[in-house]
């Protein structure tokens with residue numbers, strides 16, 4: 404389904420992604436972990452064609468997506484939606500309009516400029532917001548929502564594209580532990596229920612272990628681990644992070660320890 408073949412990206416003398424290869428034969432939920440600068444974002448950006456590769460191929464369903472041009476490239480970018488750490492919403496625009504922006508690539512420029520969307524798209528946007536537990540905020544400005552709610556709006560916008568793959572670049576790095584869990588659960592549910600592949604860059608080991616079927620570890624641009632969460636032992640993690648024997652998983656943890664926070668999560672999840 405997805406074949407990453409000897410993928411390399413150089414920025415001058417710096418090799419950000421170094422001869423990376425892996426194969427995915429069904430739509431899994433994949434976590435990419437590694438310390439800052441390991442090449443995780445650059446990989447996602449190549450996959451979505453925001454950055455060109457220096458060498459190698461990314462084949463999705465048999466096509467080398469790195470060779471696509473013009474309308475084919477835009478169609479791929481629509482099939483492969485991206486969400487970001489900072490949500491990238493239009494802050495002063497209402498939530499529904501932000502979600503409808505997910506149809507941008509498929510809409511004539513003029514109708515988008517004047518916010519003219521077909522009724523069925525508006526209904527679909529509201530259905531998606533409902534699915535994510537935030538339909539009650541549909542008419543509010545995006546900036547009025549909490550970080551966790553804004554990230555769910557960004558996921559809703561991605562879903563409007565009806566993508567085959569969702570790429571998430573540190574989707575929970577700006578969120579508190581409670582909202583981080585709500586967002587990760589939303590991504591996992593979308594994967595489970597819709598069968599979409601999700602590839603998420605994550606900076607916390609426990610999140611990768613808990614939500615992903617497969618974990619890829621990057622260090623200095625190279626893939627140094629590719630396995631199941633069960634295979635991701637503390638020793639392996641130490642290798643990925645290039646850490647010494649004093650390495651503590653707590654340093655990369657988003658676990659919630661206070662019982663009160665767990666109760667809050669359960670309340671929030673009822674809405675999901």
Ligand SMILES: Nc1ncnc2c1ncn2[C@@H]1O[C@H](COP(=O)(O)OP(=O)(O)OP(=O)(O)O)[C@@H](O)[C@H]1O
Pocket residue numbers: 414417418419437438439440441442443444445446
């Ligand atoms: N546009 C760019 N120009 C030059 N160098 C870049 C550019 N983008 C990334 N790099 C370099 O490529 C390497 C990998 O960066 P990348 O952002 O992919 O790492 P990362 O694992 O996503 O880290 P982080 O978690 O901090 O975002 C780093 O050394 C970075 O400085």
